[in-house]
Amino acid sequence: MVMDISEYLDAAPIQVDINTSIHRVLHLFKSLGLRCCLVSKGGKLQGIITRKDLLYFIQDHEKSFHQASGIIEAGDDSDDDEPSGHAVGKSEAVVRVRASARPPRNPRPLPLQ
Template sequence: MRTRDVMTTDVVVVGPDTPARDAARLLAERGFTALPVVDASGALVGVVTEAELLRNRLPQDPRWLVHGEPVEARRPPADAVAQVMTTPPVAVDPNTDLAEVAGLMLEQGVRSVPVVRDGRLAGIVTRRDMLRSITRADGVVEAEIRHRLGVAGGAQRWQVAVNGGRVSIVDKVGDATERHVAEVLVRAVAGVTDVRFTGEPVRAGN
């Protein structure tokens, strides 16, 4: 599967000049952990996260002063997103393989990654999006596979069964090239974890 198969295109964004408190409010209200930062042209220029917006934002509890505890010297909190956003942002394009995106998230310790097309923000993909894709009901996955293969070879061309995301395809009349095309189509369906064919393929010249 590719990023475009699961990404969200209706993305909540902020600009570099957005007040940091407004960005923090958006995160709290929407339940997000990060927001893409875009300029006036829609180009992705950074990402701002919960941790960055919290930095120096919470004051030290004044009750410690009663006991003579020293007040920790800290910088004042950021006024605008541009002061705390991460740049350059980690991003992928719509054609990036989801396995690569998952590895990138684990490597970078992030829960979401912006998707960029021609320098402009095209969407965002989250861990939740990927989890949702691998937990689709077998019946839904099978229906989509039948539709795709029906377009490729006719409704009666393939016999399909799906169990736990594992796809079994019975094909006694196709050649190796047709099976390869079918496998590519099936593996692009969200929720598919494996593809197996039964029946010997007809080889060229036979």
């Protein structure tokens, strides 16, 4: 049995390199209205980033930002030499998106009906 799924596929999907910054990925999603974006390394597929992945990422970082703002406004006198865990660098942000973009280890084939 053969099923035509061409209407569900994008003939030219947007693809980014695994080292693309999260800011660039967000810009692509916003400007092009993407629902998903392929992630590759050396031309080989590494995973996919979906709009849902980005929404979770943004929500998580807004929460961290508000927590950090609250600490700063409260005048927390903790030792400045110790990392607070509230600042998220570019590399950590990209790693989180990369982790969510990895394909499952044992993907199940879609059933044909």
